[in-house]
Amino acid sequence: MLEVRSITKVYNPGTLTEQRLFEDFSLTVEDGEFVAIVGSNGSGKTSLLNIICGSIPIEGGDVLVGGTSISRLKDYQRYATMGRVYQDPAAGTCPNLTMLENLSLADNKGRPYGLGRGVNKKRIGFYRDQLAALGLGLEDKLDVRMGSLSGGQRQAVALLMATMTPLKFLILDEHTAALDPKTAETIMVLTDKLVREKGLTAMMVTHNLRYAVEYGDRILMMNRGRVVLDRAGAEKAATSMDDILAMFNRISLETGN
Numbered sequence: 001m002l003e004v005r006s007i008t009k010v011y012n013p014g015t016l017t018e019q020r021l022f023e024d025f026s027l028t029v030e031d032g033e034f035v036a037i038v039g040s041n042g043s044g045k046t047s048l049l050n051i052i053c054g055s056i057p058i059e060g061g062d063v064l065v066g067g068t069s070i071s072r073l074k075d076y077q078r079y080a081t082m083g084r085v086y087q088d089p090a091a092g093t094c095p096n097l098t099m100l101e102n103l104s105l106a107d108n109k110g111r112p113y114g115l116g117r118g119v120n121k122k123r124i125g126f127y128r129d130q131l132a133a134l135g136l137g138l139e140d141k142l143d144v145r146m147g148s149l150s151g152g153q154r155q156a157v158a159l160l161m162a163t164m165t166p167l168k169f170l171i172l173d174e175h176t177a178a179l180d181p182k183t184a185e186t187i188m189v190l191t192d193k194l195v196r197e198k199g200l201t202a203m204m205v206t207h208n209l210r211y212a213v214e215y216g217d218r219i220l221m222m223n224r225g226r227v228v229l230d231r232a233g234a235e236k237a238a239t240s241m242d243d244i245l246a247m248f249n250r251i252s253l254e255t256g257n
Contacts, residue, residue: 002029002052002169002201007061009047009225021047021225025061033232034195034202036212038244039222040252045205048222049171052203054078065168080110083162087174089154092161095147099138099157102146103127106161130160134190152183156190163194170195172204176211184208188215209244219244223251 009022021044029035039045050056052063054075063071070078086092093102104119107127124142131139134156138149146154155175163170172191176184192215195202206212212219219236221229221244229247231239 001031001066003027003062003064003067004048004052005062005064007051007063008059009051009056010059013059022051022058022061023225025225027220027227029201029203031201032199033218034192034200034216035204035218035220036216037203037205037220037222038207038209038212038248040248042224043222044225045222046173049084049173049203049205052078052169053082053084053171081166081168082171083165083167083169084171084173085155085158085162085175087177089151089158089178090147092158093146093154096145098143098145099131099149100124100127100142102157102161103130103142103164106164109165130164131157134160136186150183152179152186155179155183155187159187159190159194163198163200167198167200170200170202172202172206174205174207177207191215209248210241213239213241213244221247221251 004025004027006024006026007022008020008024011017011019011021027048037045037048047056051058054070054073054077058071062069065081084092094105097105100119104123107120107123127142128139131142136153136156138153138157141149146157149157159175175191176187179187188211191204194200202216204216217236218232219229219239220227228251
């Protein structure tokens with residue numbers, strides 16, 4: 001279980017541009033939940049993910065996983081049990097390395113790196129099977145450099161890399177925003193498949209309201225550092241696009257977005 005407990009986040013403290021985004025903010029995410037998070041610009045969606053991942057500091061409060069505080073851990077230490085897929089398909093992978101080399105690096109996550117070979121040839125068959133399951137024909141491109149793949153192909157591989165080792169949380173940071181509609185749909189189907197098959201706890205920030213309604217088992221809408229809508233289970237399943245869109249538009253008008 002993930003707990004964000006009474007956190008305070010202040011940008012530019014003590015200056016004319018000081019902004020108190022979170023004030024005594026708390027949120028709990030149960031094991032196995034797939035949470036979709038929506039909200040207008042400046043609502044705190046991405047800041048929340050960055051706080052959980054340790055990318056930005058907080059002025060007060062705590063972040064706990066399984067009842068244990070992780071607030072003192074650096075971001076790279078938290079990533080030992082967290083996977084993150086970014087908005088930019090170029091992030092999270094090494095463009096000048098082959099797909100095989102990228103997968104090998106991801107496969108070694110959490111283990112020491114010695115001076116031996118970076119690629120374990122005994123694992124090639126496993127990588128092919130994992131890629132074949134994506135249904136994109138990537139299993140025949142292990143020797144192709146990541147930088148030469150399309151944005152959608154790179155994002156699919158980044159998703160696979162992020163979930164290759166055992167995880168406590170998968171963080172999806174607008175991971176379809178930079179893709180064309182058809183490719184984005186493919187990535188969302190793959191995302192849902194991996195989350196379900198691996199039994200992951202996932203948090204997905206998205207500007208696509210339809211994805212938030214159709215995927216996941218819980219939906220949050222944020223506004224100015226607060227959760228203004230929280231629906232899960234049957235209540236979330238009964239939520240329509242019209243419901244979410246009406247509320248989103250009303251809040252956007254109120255905040256000037």
